[in-house]
Amino acid sequence: MTAQALQIDRELERLDGLWEDGLQDTYKSYMDAVGAYEPAERPRLALAAALIESGLRLQGLGGRAAAAAPLLMGDLCLARASRLLADHASQTLQVAFARAIEKMSANAASGEAGGPVRDFLVLALESGR
Amino acid sequence: MIARRLRFKTSSPTQFVDITDKLREEVRKSGLRMGRIHLQSLHTTVGLAVNENEPLLLRDFESLLERLAPSGAGYEHDDFARRFEIALDEPVNGHAHCRQLLLTGFATLLVENGDLVLGRWQSVFAVELDGPRTRELAIQLDGDFEVRSRRSSALAAEVGRRAGGNVHVGTAADKELVELELNRQLLADPDPVAVPMRRLVEAGGKRLRPRLVQLTAHIGPRHDPLRAAALAAAVELLHNATLIHDDYVDESTHRRGRPTVAAAEGPERAIAVGDFYFAKATRLIAEIGNNDVTSTIADALEAICAAQIDDVALRGAYPGDHASYLKVVRGKTAALFAASCASGAQLSEATPDEVEALRRYGDLLGVAFQMADDMVDFSPSSGKPVGLDIRQRVLSLPLIYAAEDKEVGPEVRRLLAGSLGDAEVNRVTELVRSSDALKRVGDEARALVEGALHELETIELDGLRPTLVRLARSAVDRDS
Numbered sequence: 001m002t003a004q005a006l007q008i009d010r011e012l013e014r015l016d017g018l019w020e021d022g023l024q025d026t027y028k029s030y031m032d033a034v035g036a037y038e039p040a041e042r043p044r045l046a047l048a049a050a051l052i053e054s055g056l057r058l059q060g061l062g063g064r065a066a067a068a069a070p071l072l073m074g075d076l077c078l079a080r081a082s083r084l085l086a087d088h089a090s091q092t093l094q095v096a097f098a099r100a101i102e103k104m105s106a107n108a109a110s111g112e113a114g115g116p117v118r119d120f121l122v123l124a125l126e127s128g129r
Numbered sequence: 130m131i132a133r134r135l136r137f138k139t140s141s142p143t144q145f146v147d148i149t150d151k152l153r154e155e156v157r158k159s160g161l162r163m164g165r166i167h168l169q170s171l172h173t174t175v176g177l178a179v180n181e182n183e184p185l186l187l188r189d190f191e192s193l194l195e196r197l198a199p200s201g202a203g204y205e206h207d208d209f210a211r212r213f214e215i216a217l218d219e220p221v222n223g224h225a226h227c228r229q230l231l232l233t234g235f236a237t238l239l240v241e242n243g244d245l246v247l248g249r250w251q252s253v254f255a256v257e258l259d260g261p262r263t264r265e266l267a268i269q270l271d272g273d274f275e276v277r278s279r280r281s282s283a284l285a286a287e288v289g290r291r292a293g294g295n296v297h298v299g300t301a302a303d304k305e306l307v308e309l310e311l312n313r314q315l316l317a318d319p320d321p322v323a324v325p326m327r328r329l330v331e332a333g334g335k336r337l338r339p340r341l342v343q344l345t346a347h348i349g350p351r352h353d354p355l356r357a358a359a360l361a362a363a364v365e366l367l368h369n370a371t372l373i374h375d376d377y378v379d380e381s382t383h384r385r386g387r388p389t390v391a392a393a394e395g396p397e398r399a400i401a402v403g404d405f406y407f408a409k410a411t412r413l414i415a416e417i418g419n420n421d422v423t424s425t426i427a428d429a430l431e432a433i434c435a436a437q438i439d440d441v442a443l444r445g446a447y448p449g450d451h452a453s454y455l456k457v458v459r460g461k462t463a464a465l466f467a468a469s470c471a472s473g474a475q476l477s478e479a480t481p482d483e484v485e486a487l488r489r490y491g492d493l494l495g496v497a498f499q500m501a502d503d504m505v506d507f508s509p510s511s512g513k514p515v516g517l518d519i520r521q522r523v524l525s526l527p528l529i530y531a532a533e534d535k536e537v538g539p540e541v542r543r544l545l546a547g548s549l550g551d552a553e554v555n556r557v558t559e560l561v562r563s564s565d566a567l568k569r570v571g572d573e574a575r576a577l578v579e580g581a582l583h584e585l586e587t588i589e590l591d592g593l594r595p596t597l598v599r600l601a602r603s604a605v606d607r608d609s
């Protein structure tokens with residue numbers, strides 16, 4: 001197992017099923033978006049972004065509301081991402097991610113289509129450097 | 130030099146009024162860094178003393194005063210037939226004047242680094258000897274003052290003034306600062322999210338978590354009321370965000386007497402509002418710029434979400450057992466209480482020992498608070514519908530204890546295993562009340578509070594201790 005895998009393994013407690021169920025692919029796609037960060041920071045930042053995207057999808061944000069179980073799993077994903085960012089990201093990036101979620105949820109509450117979640121989060125990663 | 134008056138009301142004939150917090154606040158408001166605060170009683174039956182605020186000791190002092198100058202001992206001052214020009218309402222108080230002679234009417238306390246210089250057990254008392262009355266002390270502060278350019282000081286002073294000058298730890302000014310900050314934040318948000326959140330915030334709530342943040346933000350050397358209020362408001366928004374999702378999950382129709390966001394606006398809106406304020410609160414906390422605080426709150430948020438999953442999973446084995454109950458409650462409720470206490474202390478740059486002691490205090494208080502909350506579900510005078518937790522199959526310690534009871538347990542378990550209509554809920558409520566479950570929960574909650582208070586004994590709190598003690602006891606001994 002690589003150091004990178006070890007790093008994020010610790011962050012997947014209670015989310016194992018989710019990892020196999022698409023989170024892994026989402027994580028890989030964000031690894032492409034964190035190239036401008038220090039190599040040691042990249043896995044956790046990519047995982048944070050992937051957790052946010054998966055969490056919002058589980059909750060059904062902007063679409064049909066999820067049932068209780070996936071909603072709570074989505075909440076846990078957002079909370080885990082928030083903790084990862086608190087422990088490993090700069091204040092600028094933490095704020096950028098939070099603002100992205102605020103924007104997406106405000107759009108959802110207004111019934112507006114705001115565009116793909118990934119666009120918001122990649123933008124946050126770019127502006128948070 | 131700054132001159133002020135400190136007014137207060139007393140409620141007993143003899144009363145030791147702890148004015149330490151008020152003096153600390155006067156020092157803080159004045160910006161005095163190094164110097165002195167002079168106090169002078171403006172009454173001949175009010176003395177001053179510096180001693181320990183321990184209730185039994187205060188009773189010893191009262192007894193001592195009574196022995197040295199007993200009331201009704203035939204004082205010449207009370208022989209109105211021999212006195213001239215006495216007022217119609219002249220009190221019989223020779224004993225009070227004599228007692229005041231045994232105390233002092235004036236005192237000077239040293240101020241260093243913007244705070245009173247007091248030993249660990251020292252509190253400052255105004256001693257009422259002929260109450261109850263409204264009393265007044267003259268205060269003068271002199272020495273080296275800081276240049277007051279910070280916005281927070283000005284705002285805190287303004288809020289204090291509007292709160293009637295009654296500025297001390299955990300009271301009107303602190304509360305008003307949080308309310309102002311909550312309003313300010315909600316004003317900036319788009320209506321589709323702000324309106325439902327404002328409805329929830331304005332419906333009340335105990336605001337215990339923000340209060341804990343503000344109180345513990347006095348512990349360290351860097352107390353900044355505005356930053357503390359910003360953190361406190363963010364914690365309250367975070368708490369409310371979790372409630373919005375919880376209410377949807379629990380299918381609750383009402384909270385704080387008003388329709389839940391999910392019931393009023395639909396589940397899609399509820400999810401969006403919860404997410405918005407989850408993100409906004411974490412942003413506000415990140416913007417405060419204290420990494421320890423950010424991590425503390427993030428850890429708590431994760432614990433809350435994990436416990437919520439456990440809570441729902443446990444409903445299959447309803448009502449569960451004590452160990453499962455504690456695991457869920459530690460996450461769902463106590464984690465944010467503990468984080469509120471720890472983060473306030475971290476914000477003020479308290480020592481790691483102080484932070485950890487307060488974290489343990491918050492954890493125990495949070496569990497006790499939840500137990501008290503469970504008991505409210507069985508109280509007809511709470512103003513809330515009785516049996517709501519049973520109906521929604523919410524984890525509840527009284528139910529767990531009743532289900533374990535030899536007498537009522539089998540019937541409780543049988544009823545909870547079936548569908549729960551009004552008749553079943555009423556019967557379960559009756560059974561819980563008839564068992565000793567509520568007493569057991571009450572005893573356990575009070576024991577936890579005592580454990581929480583024990584944690585405070587390891588750290589230097591000066592004048593903050595009585596407020597934290599009162600808050601802990603009131604969190605458990607309540608009916609709503």
